[in-house]
Amino acid sequence: MGMENHHQFGQLTLVAPLSESQRDILSDDAMAFVEQLVSRFASRVPELLAAREVRQQSVDAGQLPDFLPETREIREGDWTIQNIPSDLQDRRVEITGPVDRKMVINALNANVKVFMADFEDSFAPAWSAVIDGQRNLRDAVNRTITYTQPETGKVYALKEDPAVLICRVRGLHLPEKHLFWNGQPIPGALLDFGLYFFHNHKQLLENGSGPYFYVPKLQAYQEAAWWSDVFSFAEDQAGLPRGTIKATVLIETLPAVFEMHEILFSLKEHIVGLNCGRWDYIFSYIKTLRNHPDRILPDRQVVTMEKPFLNAYSRLLVRTCHRRGAFAMGGMAAFIPSKDAERNAWVLDKIQTDKALEANNGHDGTWVAHPGLADTARAVFDQCLGARSNQLDVTRDSDAPITAAELLAPCDGERTEEGMRHNIRVAVQYIEAWISGNGCVPIYGMMEDAATAEISRASIWQWIKHGKTLSNGQVVTKALFEQLLDEEMQVLAQEVGTERFSQGQFQEAAAMMARLTTSDELVTFLTLPGYEYLE
Structure with a gap:
């Protein structure tokens, strides 16, 4: 890149053109805050990622994942998370999607309680898209967001009482290659978190909400502790009480399922729940156990939540979360409604079955990827919840203990x-x-x-x-x-x-x-x- 494309924000170097329209998001104040985060927390990320590799090498060498002996006291101790804000008490259906403008409006208007706006797995982080996404979320928080369809002139706008907004940031492994500090690209997670928090925390709190985040891809409680430090620092900088920032953590890696108590404990002022990120969890099962020929999965189409290793994961997550006063969120219904009536009936039946399994396991809510599925998923949870707004009362305490062997159980089915x-x-x-x-x-x-x-x-x-x-x-x-x-x-x-x-x-x-x-x-x-x- 030529020097004409470089722009300095303190010690941060932007290696991309800075357009006039981006300056409201990449303001000097916002970037000074990102720089503070980076200078304090970025250098720990390579250490956390290196620890993942060390652990993977031991699994490759035959040491199967297990609950950690050194944190037994946390698992057996009697403690709960700090609190769940009132606008997060009912999360029966959440919709997810990337942060483009029309999608943000439609998702916030859907028949759901929460919209998870995604800078992670359903988003490709091209630089202009990252900045546009931050602007779209800021406009949504300020309730000024509109979008006009170029072809038809149709105008999209927020209706009254939109869904609660939660921002999902990038995982720790993803760099942001357009911003450098000390000669290294900064962690994408710190940019996503920093910009969303900086631009929106005041307005969110005024709206009766707060700076809420989804944290993806954690593999160890030490990574959760890192996030806790980031959140606490941001609160202190903004003069906010401890625990104003709230996070829901995806349990979507196999190592993390053995550390759910520890993750909740490490974030206990900031965490409100865990979520079953089932697709990534299946990927992580393959990746973690890649050297173990007796644990190879069949076709992905047959690896459903009924399979013993996945059902154990769902039930353990519910039991762990509810014991600690945290929500246990269900996984994604990835289907899309169909214009063909017969196919659509089949899709809705699939959603019904899948969500009923989650509701009966004790989950507090679930995910859909399309507004057209919200009603079906919601009806399942409405029926199950009755007058309750969540299922924190479902303890699953009488379940037999779930063992490492169950969580690692081989999965039957054909490879075709x-x-x-x-x-x-x-x-x-x-x-x-x-x-x-x-x-x-x-x-x-x-x-x-x-x-x-x-x-x-x-x-x-x-x-x-x-x-x-x-x-x-x-x-x-x-x-x-x-x-x-x-x-x-x-x-x-x-x-x-x-x-x-x-x-x-x-x-x-x-x-x-x-x-x-x-x-x-x-x-x-x-x-x-x-x-x-x-x-």
């Missing part, structure tokens, strides 16, 4: 050629969209985010590594994968049409999928190599 082909097509289409700047993509009637592509490529990588056999007797090899990838690219060319196929980045996506799936070492997150494609 059709499943493998489907995974390849979904992953390539998702990667193509992501590197083109779109992180939330409808594919075959499902709203896909990064976790889907992660499961697909990690699953096939593991089948190749261990020479697993498909149900038709074929052994999964690099050569078989490459053959199927070539064939499925031809299928995709027909499905999306020649013009879209040649104008898109499908060849780049296929090349990236091939690298990820056939590499000797399993790449930790596809969004890291994917980020290189984004402006």
Whole structure:
């Protein structure tokens, strides 16, 4: 980059053009706050990430994950989290989606209690999109957000009493390559958190809400303790009482399921709940147990919440959270409503079954990815909750203790050629969209985010590594994968049409999928190599 594109904010260097319209978000005051966060907290992130690698090496060498002996006192102690604010007491349905302007309005207007505005897995963090997203959220908090559809002139605006806003920031592993401090890109998480907090905390509190966050991808309680320090520092800087910032933490990695008490304890002034991030959790199960041939998952289509290892995870999360006075949020319904009546009835039936399982397990609420599914999910929870606004009273104390063996239990089901082909097509289409700047993509009637592509490529990588056999007797090899990838690219060319196929980045996506799936070492997150494609 030429020097003309550099801009200094104190010790932070922006290596991107700074347009006039971005200065309201990237103001000197806002960036001074981000700089304070970075100078205090950024240097600890590489240490936390290195600890993940050390732990992974011990699992690779045969040491299965387990509850930590050194934190037994926390698990057995009698303590609860600090409190849950009144506007978070009822979270029966939450909708999630990226932070583009029209989506923010529609999500806040949906028949839901909470909108999780996402800078993470359903969002591709191109620089202009990150800044626009922050502006969209600021305008939503100030209730001034509108959007005019260019083609039709239709105007979208907030209705009365919109959903409660929660901001999901990037995971600790994702850098922000446009901002440097001490010669290193800063953690994306600190930019996302810092800008949202700085611009909105006053107005949120005036609205009777507060600065609320979803924290993704944690793998250890030490990472939760880091976030607690970040939150406390921000509160002190803004002169806010301790515990004004509230976080819900996704339990979407296998290591974290063994540390749920510790994560709640480390964040106890700031945390209000944990969430079952099931797709990422499945990906993490594959990634963590990648060296264990007896724990290889079947086709992702059959890995449902009824499977013993996932059901144990849901029940343990409910029991742990409720014992500590925290919410236990359910996972994502990724289906999209269909214009075809028969297909739509099938979709709604699927939602009904899935959400009933969560409600009966004792979850306090659940996720949908599309406004058209809110009514169905809500009806399930309305019926289950009755006059209650949550299920904190469901303790599950009479359950048999859930053991590490149950959480790690192998999962039965077939590995099929059709499943493998489907995974390849979904992953390539998702990667193509992501590197083109779109992180939330409808594919075959499902709203896909990064976790889907992660499961697909990690699953096939593991089948190749261990020479697993498909149900038709074929052994999964690099050569078989490459053959199927070539064939499925031809299928995709027909499905999306020649013009879209040649104008898109499908060849780049296929090349990236091939690298990820056939590499000797399993790449930790596809969004890291994917980020290189984004402006």
